[in-house]
Amino acid sequence: MGCLDISPYKGLCGFWVSLFKWVPVLVISSVVAWSYYAYVVHLCILTVESDVEKALLLILYHVSVTLFLASYWRTVWTRPGDIPKRFRLTSDELDSVEGSESDEGQKRLLEQIVIDKDLPVAMRTIQGAVRYCEKCAMVKPDRAHHCSVCGSCVLKMDHHCPWVNNCVAFNNYKFFVLFLFYGLVYCIFIALSSLKYFILYWTHSVGGQVGHGKFHILFLFFVSSMFSISLCSLLGYHIHLSLNNRTTLEAFRAPVFRRGPDKEGFSLGKKANLAEVFGDDWWKFALPVFTSFGDGLTYPQRFSEDPEMGYGNGQQVSNSRQESNTQDLSKDDAVTLVVQA
Ligand code: ZN
Ligand code: ZN
Numbered sequence: 001m002g003c004l005d006i007s008p009y010k011g012l013c014g015f016w017v018s019l020f021k022w023v024p025v026l027v028i029s030s031v032v033a034w035s036y037y038a039y040v041v042h043l044c045i046l047t048v049e050s051d052v053e054k055a056l057l058l059i060l061y062h063v064s065v066t067l068f069l070a071s072y073w074r075t076v077w078t079r080p081g082d083i084p085k086r087f088r089l090t091s092d093e094l095d096s097v098e099g100s101e102s103d104e105g106q107k108r109l110l111e112q113i114v115i116d117k118d119l120p121v122a123m124r125t126i127q128g129a130v131r132y133c134e135k136c137a138m139v140k141p142d143r144a145h146h147c148s149v150c151g152s153c154v155l156k157m158d159h160h161c162p163w164v165n166n167c168v169a170f171n172n173y174k175f176f177v178l179f180l181f182y183g184l185v186y187c188i189f190i191a192l193s194s195l196k197y198f199i200l201y202w203t204h205s206v207g208g209q210v211g212h213g214k215f216h217i218l219f220l221f222f223v224s225s226m227f228s229i230s231l232c233s234l235l236g237y238h239i240h241l242s243l244n245n246r247t248t249l250e251a252f253r254a255p256v257f258r259r260g261p262d263k264e265g266f267s268l269g270k271k272a273n274l275a276e277v278f279g280d281d282w283w284k285f286a287l288p289v290f291t292s293f294g295d296g297l298t299y300p301q302r303f304s305e306d307p308e309m310g311y312g313n314g315q316q317v318s319n320s321r322q323e324s325n326t327q328d329l330s331k332d333d334a335v336t337l338v339v340q341a
Contacts, residue, residue, distance in 0.1 A: 024162045038216040068182035071288040075176045080169035081155025081296050088138045120298045124256050141297045155296035158247040170296035180235040190224040245273035266299050
């Protein structure tokens with residue numbers, strides 16, 4: 001689960017490295033546990049006097065914390081996207097590919113391998129070759145990249161996030177965006193509902209809580225406001241990426257097809273792009289359940305590529321998901337971005 005069992009580090013040292021990578025998750029969990037105690041006990045139970053206000057705040061708080069933790073939990077514990085075995089090169093194939101005397105020979109060999117194995121890859125390297133990972137000894141499916149932290153290739157890799165100790169990729173990208181969204185809702189709700197008491201305590205015009213209790217509420221406001229700002233910018237960026245059907249890696253380096261690089265290569269229009277990640281059942285849209293389209297291996301493209309008729313024939317692909325029979329490759333891996341939230 002998570003990255004723990006697919007860590008590239010081995011032995012006792014690897015065990016400690018894997019354990020250390022859980023520290024950010026522990027930090028987030030501790031902050032949420034403290035905020036629960038400060039909000040429920042010190043704000044709602046010991047400070048708020050009106051029973052109606054108390055009940056309302058407690059209900060809304062528990063709804064937001066539940067959705068937030070469920071999204072976070074699923075981002076942390078969902079396998080980000082394993083590559084099927086059929087993409088793996090046999091030792092003979094690997095020897096031939098690695099032993100090729102020229103780039104052109106290697107390119108031809110890889111093209112032959114994807115045809116023989118009937119691998120649906122449309123992307124290519126900038127040199128026009130099928131993308132393959134030397135470390136994993138496999139052909140990379142479209143939009144898959146090698147994560148140097150996890151030590152493996154991951155389907156539709158977005159980035160490796162230390163705050164969830166997991167890759168954010170095809171299987172958990174929706175959960176990650178919801179985690180940012182509900183995290184923001186949680187922080188804004190706490191900041192707004194504690195603002196009145198924050199001002200009262202700050203101006204010393206309320207008795208009630210003394211000592212530690214007062215500081216819990218002051219910190220509650222400060223911490224939730226601070227997190228709101230960073231979550232807002234991060235969520236805004238990922239909504240922008242989702243609307244354009246782009247991963248963080250693709251925002252930095254446009255996907256390359258037979259016809260060349262195309263930053264909008266997978267874009268199908270704003271509504272269809274959102275549906276690719278969130279699905280088309282409106283009531284499941286905001287729930288932390290998997291509703292993304294597809295299998296993570298093939299993706300509909302803006303322009304279809306027909307290997308029989310030449311590529312980039314200019315035919316616009318509509319919202320319908322379409323199997324692609326072309327191939328693809330790359331040598332650009334190990335691009336691991338971390339979230340600086
Ligand atoms: Zn790899
Ligand atoms: Zn990773």
